[in-house]
Amino acid sequence: MNHPHEIRLDLDQGIDRKLLSTLRGRFMHINQGRLLRATEGLSTRQQQVLTLLPLLLHVNHPLLPGYISGNTPAGVCGFEPSAAQVAEAQRLARSFSTKPRENSSPRPIQGLFLIGSLGSLAQAEQSDMDFWVCHAADLQPEALQTLRCKCQLLEAWAASLGAEAHCFLIDTQAFAQGQRTGQLGSDDCGTTQHYLLLDEFYRTAIWLAGRIPVWWLVPVDQEGDYAGYTQALLGKRFIPEQETLDLGHLAQLPAQEFVGAGLWQLFKGIDSPHKSLLKLLLIEVYASEHATQPCLSLEYKAAVFANQTDLDALDPYVMMYRRIERYLLQRGQPARLELVRRSLYLKVNRKLSDKSRASGWQRRLMQRLTDEWGWGQRQLALLDSRPLWKVQQATLERRELVAELSGSYRFLSHFARVRNAASRADQRDLNVLGRRLRAAFERRAGKVEVINPGSVQDLAESLLTLAQEPDGKAPGSHRWALYRDNLSTYDMELASPLRHDRHLLPLLAWAHCNGVIDSSTRLAIQPGASDLAEPELSALLGCLRALISLPMPPASEVHLLQPSVADQILLLVNVALDPLPHHRDLDITLTTERTDSLSYGGVRENLVLTVDQVTVNTWSEVLVARYEGEHALARCLRDHLATPARANHRPGVRVHCFCQNRAQAIRQRIQEVFDTVQGLHQQGLPCRYLLQVAHYTHVLELLPGDASLTSLAGHDELLACLGQPRNRYSPLHLDPNALQGTDLALALKQGRPGCIQVFHRLLGGVVEVHVLDECNALWHHRLPVQDDAELPRELQRVLHPLLHGRNAVPDIHYVPL
Numbered sequence: 001m002n003h004p005h006e007i008r009l010d011l012d013q014g015i016d017r018k019l020l021s022t023l024r025g026r027f028m029h030i031n032q033g034r035l036l037r038a039t040e041g042l043s044t045r046q047q048q049v050l051t052l053l054p055l056l057l058h059v060n061h062p063l064l065p066g067y068i069s070g071n072t073p074a075g076v077c078g079f080e081p082s083a084a085q086v087a088e089a090q091r092l093a094r095s096f097s098t099k100p101r102e103n104s105s106p107r108p109i110q111g112l113f114l115i116g117s118l119g120s121l122a123q124a125e126q127s128d129m130d131f132w133v134c135h136a137a138d139l140q141p142e143a144l145q146t147l148r149c150k151c152q153l154l155e156a157w158a159a160s161l162g163a164e165a166h167c168f169l170i171d172t173q174a175f176a177q178g179q180r181t182g183q184l185g186s187d188d189c190g191t192t193q194h195y196l197l198l199d200e201f202y203r204t205a206i207w208l209a210g211r212i213p214v215w216w217l218v219p220v221d222q223e224g225d226y227a228g229y230t231q232a233l234l235g236k237r238f239i240p241e242q243e244t245l246d247l248g249h250l251a252q253l254p255a256q257e258f259v260g261a262g263l264w265q266l267f268k269g270i271d272s273p274h275k276s277l278l279k280l281l282l283i284e285v286y287a288s289e290h291a292t293q294p295c296l297s298l299e300y301k302a303a304v305f306a307n308q309t310d311l312d313a314l315d316p317y318v319m320m321y322r323r324i325e326r327y328l329l330q331r332g333q334p335a336r337l338e339l340v341r342r343s344l345y346l347k348v349n350r351k352l353s354d355k356s357r358a359s360g361w362q363r364r365l366m367q368r369l370t371d372e373w374g375w376g377q378r379q380l381a382l383l384d385s386r387p388l389w390k391v392q393q394a395t396l397e398r399r400e401l402v403a404e405l406s407g408s409y410r411f412l413s414h415f416a417r418v419r420n421a422a423s424r425a426d427q428r429d430l431n432v433l434g435r436r437l438r439a440a441f442e443r444r445a446g447k448v449e450v451i452n453p454g455s456v457q458d459l460a461e462s463l464l465t466l467a468q469e470p471d472g473k474a475p476g477s478h479r480w481a482l483y484r485d486n487l488s489t490y491d492m493e494l495a496s497p498l499r500h501d502r503h504l505l506p507l508l509a510w511a512h513c514n515g516v517i518d519s520s521t522r523l524a525i526q527p528g529a530s531d532l533a534e535p536e537l538s539a540l541l542g543c544l545r546a547l548i549s550l551p552m553p554p555a556s557e558v559h560l561l562q563p564s565v566a567d568q569i570l571l572l573v574n575v576a577l578d579p580l581p582h583h584r585d586l587d588i589t590l591t592t593e594r595t596d597s598l599s600y601g602g603v604r605e606n607l608v609l610t611v612d613q614v615t616v617n618t619w620s621e622v623l624v625a626r627y628e629g630e631h632a633l634a635r636c637l638r639d640h641l642a643t644p645a646r647a648n649h650r651p652g653v654r655v656h657c658f659c660q661n662r663a664q665a666i667r668q669r670i671q672e673v674f675d676t677v678q679g680l681h682q683q684g685l686p687c688r689y690l691l692q693v694a695h696y697t698h699v700l701e702l703l704p705g706d707a708s709l710t711s712l713a714g715h716d717e718l719l720a721c722l723g724q725p726r727n728r729y730s731p732l733h734l735d736p737n738a739l740q741g742t743d744l745a746l747a748l749k750q751g752r753p754g755c756i757q758v759f760h761r762l763l764g765g766v767v768e769v770h771v772l773d774e775c776n777a778l779w780h781h782r783l784p785v786q787d788d789a790e791l792p793r794e795l796q797r798v799l800h801p802l803l804h805g806r807n808a809v810p811d812i813h814y815v816p817l
Helices: 015-038 046-056 083-093 143-160 171-174 195-204 220-235 255-271 274-286 296-305 316-330 334-348 361-373 377-383 391-418 422-443 488-492 504-513 535-547 632-642 663-682 714-724 743-748 788-803
Strands: 109-115 127-134 167-173 207-209 464-468 478-484 499-501 522-526 566-573 610-617 622-628 653-655 688-694 696-703 706-711 732-734 755-763 766-773 778-784 809-816
Touching: 015 046, 015 207, 046 109, 046 143, 109 143, 109 195, 127 143, 143 167, 143 171, 167 478, 195 255, 195 296, 195 316, 207 274, 220 296, 255 274, 255 391, 255 464, 274 316, 274 334, 274 391, 296 316, 316 334, 316 361, 334 361, 334 377, 334 391, 391 422, 391 663, 464 488, 464 504, 464 755, 478 488, 488 622, 499 504, 504 535, 504 610, 504 706, 504 809, 522 535, 535 566, 535 610, 535 653, 610 632, 622 632, 632 663, 632 688, 632 696, 653 663, 653 778, 663 688, 663 696, 696 714, 706 714, 714 743, 714 778, 743 755, 743 766, 743 778, 755 788, 766 788, 778 788
Parallel strands: 127 167, 464 522, 566 653, 688 732, 755 809
Antiparallel strands: 109 127, 109 207, 464 478, 478 499, 566 610, 610 622, 688 696, 696 706, 755 766, 766 778
16 A cells, blocks of 8 residues: 555656655755754764865865865855855854855865764764765866865864764765775775665765755666666756766665675674674675665665655664564574664663653654663663673673674675675685684683673772682682682682682683783782782783783784784793792702702702793784693693794793792793793704703704604613614704713713714723714613723624614714713
């Protein structure tokens, strides 16, 4: 059934010019209502920009903003300044006056429009003003550049008044043909979006001056024959050509644009998910209903033709919500719909729970919607307090947002694949975006989870209790927990922690990365069975702040196109542990025996009990790994060297230790070990490194881009390991404190390629022999020798099996020890 005041324009039956005038009047009526709404929401100075911009583009006056020269393109089609605009201009330049321009004078500015959220339900105090300055196609490059400079000066003038304004120059003829370059706004992902941008223009644009869009006058059922219909309107002079401009039609949206637009919104959604969610869902609706349902701008135009001109119903954000609502209800997805409703409410940000706020049209409209949704005061109060949300609420919201963004990514990937809708550039962007989503949201062992979805202003707590407590799920073990406020042991039994972890450093890293602990947070410590004290805790947090500056910068595309690798590494030794009390058998021999932190005292104890490694990688992820036990340091070394690195770059390692005894000596010793081994590894040549740690000897096999570890408990095991045959020379580097004072150390330090070296020492009828072959493999033997005269003959006999079968006998060097 047709609406009683619906306008139907049929070329075959003839078009009534009065109907065209009525139709134009309807669009202008809606336009005027939106302009008034936009103006109401602006400050006085923002209103001044909106009022004066048409006049400033219409004239060149040396005392008015934007002036470059009298030759700068100026003049808006059909525009004559109102008395209010002249009065505003005279406040800036008293001498300004205007007189009607001659009809023959050029007017290169065809139209001026305000596009975006202004005048809509989503308009906010911080909303910027995006202006489309539509100009004639025949402007020469020099004149166009001058006009661009004038617009830049006008943007700077608006900024001086506290108004963020952007002027985008639109060549109407080129735009209608799909030709444009650059970005037209903060919601535009470049040249890949044309029809979606045009859709947004037609449903949100507020006409300010100049010609009106001829698209207004083309019935929806004629959109497919848009060119023929507009040609008939103009050719038969139903409308004067000088009163309209043509930016093109929306008969069908190309599938390729959904992928590009979705990628852009997903990219923005990583940092501001609530803001992007509505547009992401609209893109999903458009893609799912592709070629079966019209876009929103055509729904809007059909409503105007049917004389449905209620401003609330035609509000761009209300129409967007209604379309998404219909789609999700049809699919039976109420949870997603509730998330969309929350996103719209947070976008509008009118805080309906606060009854003291002044009433306005946005508030009244939002109240009607929330009443319709059945929201009560408790729901409104929770959302209105979003900037003050803390850990629990932020975590719950994040989970839903991550699920939605991840689902959108999967939808876009599937759509691009099934519809063959992705260009090569889109496929590349999909790959980059997939990795960016993984970096931001993927949960995996060792990775610090970021819970703030970009909507909570501050998760910091003023007072926290950090406690080590028995782990109820693992009898005999402990966990670390963070509680709000200063709690006693009894209070903690009744309270739920903000977060807990088996180890301290992952918990501190999480609290820092999410801003739960900042420089103003006061921490009460319940150390439990640990050795943690306030100075150490303060130092640990300081190290994390130095390593991870907040907010963390997003990873670059260059890095996302490659696998993630470590960029910065922090090692923290003996966190919350003091090594000396844990070695009860250390005695006064410390004053006379070894003081090496890795083989300490007369009983040769290892003072490195634990190593916590914090890594920031090239995808801006933070990872925490922990090494414990006798081989903690050696395993940390191996894993560090075996981890892929950027070409010609291995991240530097910073070592810190804050335990109560010998912290500086431990730190310095571990730093020297890492610096030495990393220096060897960076040479890119196969070699070995021998490290003595207490009663264990560790042999690190260093290969280009890899490393392996062999840990040996006794002397015989070490000899067997070093004696493994090798097919090429492999240098062996000894840690300065390894095998101190032994013949083996003296021999190993003198390895040379291309020759056989025989090291021998005669001791009481027995000769100790160490042989290094030309590949630096070790052979060890003991020979009974009665006197020095027998030594050469016995050594030759020992070497005979080594030389058997060789075509050439290498040089042999005998080295007495």
